[in-house]
Amino acid sequence: DTGVSQNPRHKITKRGQNVTFRCDPISEHNRLYWYRQTLGQGPEFLTYFQNEAQLEKSRLLSDRFSAERPKGSFSTLEIQRTEQGDSAMYLCASSFLGQGTYEQYFGPGTRLTVT
Amino acid sequence: DQQVKQNSPSLSVQEGRISILNCDYTNSMFDYFLWYKKYPAEGPTFLISISSIKDKNEDGRFTVFLNKSAKHLSLHIVPSQPGDSAVYFCAASIDNYGQNFVFGPGTRLSVLP
Numbered sequence: 001d002t003g004v005s006q007n008p009r010h011k012i013t014k015r016g017q018n019v020t021f022r023c024d025p026i027s028e029h030n031r032l033y034w035y036r037q038t039l040g041q042g043p044e045f046l047t048y049f050q051n052e053a054q055l056e057k058s059r060l061l062s063d064r065f066s067a068e069r070p071k072g073s074f075s076t077l078e079i080q081r082t083e084q085g086d087s088a089m090y091l092c093a094s095s096f097l098g099q100g101t102y103e104q105y106f107g108p109g110t111r112l113t114v115t
Numbered sequence: 116d117q118q119v120k121q122n123s124p125s126l127s128v129q130e131g132r133i134s135i136l137n138c139d140y141t142n143s144m145f146d147y148f149l150w151y152k153k154y155p156a157e158g159p160t161f162l163i164s165i166s167s168i169k170d171k172n173e174d175g176r177f178t179v180f181l182n183k184s185a186k187h188l189s190l191h192i193v194p195s196q197p198g199d200s201a202v203y204f205c206a207a208s209i210d211n212y213g214q215n216f217v218f219g220p221g222t223r224l225s226v227l228p
Contacts, residue, residue, distance in 0.1 A: 004158070035218075040124075040220060040221075041218075041221075042119070042204045042206070042218030042219050042220050042221055043159065043204070043216075043218045044218070045216065045217070048215070056215060091158055091159075093158070102147070102208075103149060103161040103164060104161070104216065105161065106151075106158030106159045106160070107158050108156065108157055108158045109158055
């Protein structure tokens with residue numbers, strides 16, 4: 001296992017279109033997180049899953065955003081009716097609850113540009 | 116309202132010297148803190164963490180100090196190496212289950228040969 005992977009790495013879309021990103025966590029990790037990062041800022045928490053259950057969503061996550069983690073493995077983040085303000089790096093991270101330390105392991109991110 | 120602040124956007128240090136990166140937080144409920152390092156075109160990589168029950172944690176060249184009364188933590192890198200050049204993020208969590216990390220804006224460290 002080489003770590004957390006995200007696809008696509010880059011996405012350019014026109015305003016109003018829908019986009020979907022995929023995250024494959026480290027295989028034994030039961031927690032999966034989505035973050036958004038804009039230029040000059042640190043990652044901002046969006047939502048997280050424990051296994052297939054979505055346990056927390058940030059108030060940053062508007063109703064145009066939806067995330068799923070069917071079967072507790074990979075996850076998808078969909079943005080409907082994209083806006084220019086959605087342009088950002090979308091980061092996925094995973095962790096394992098139960099090892100005693102809870103650091104999150106990040107993927108390389110998907111850079112979204114909305115034109 | 117930034118709960119985690121890194122007031123130095125950038126820092127330059129000579130190779131072999133000490134790098135000190137600072138982080139301040141406002142939420143007294145935070146009790147678990149981490150440092151991440153980020154290279155361009157990569158996701159953040161975990162570096163070191165500290166629980167609020169400690170005031171120091173060391174891992175090789177990296178040491179994190181926590182001053183709870185001042186709501187301040189710092190990362191010391193000794194000796195600094197050119198490969199340490201990256202953006203460093205401080206992150207905090209209310210519990211060490213890591214459910215919701217709040218990240219600072221980052222400090223770009225440049226280690227000059």
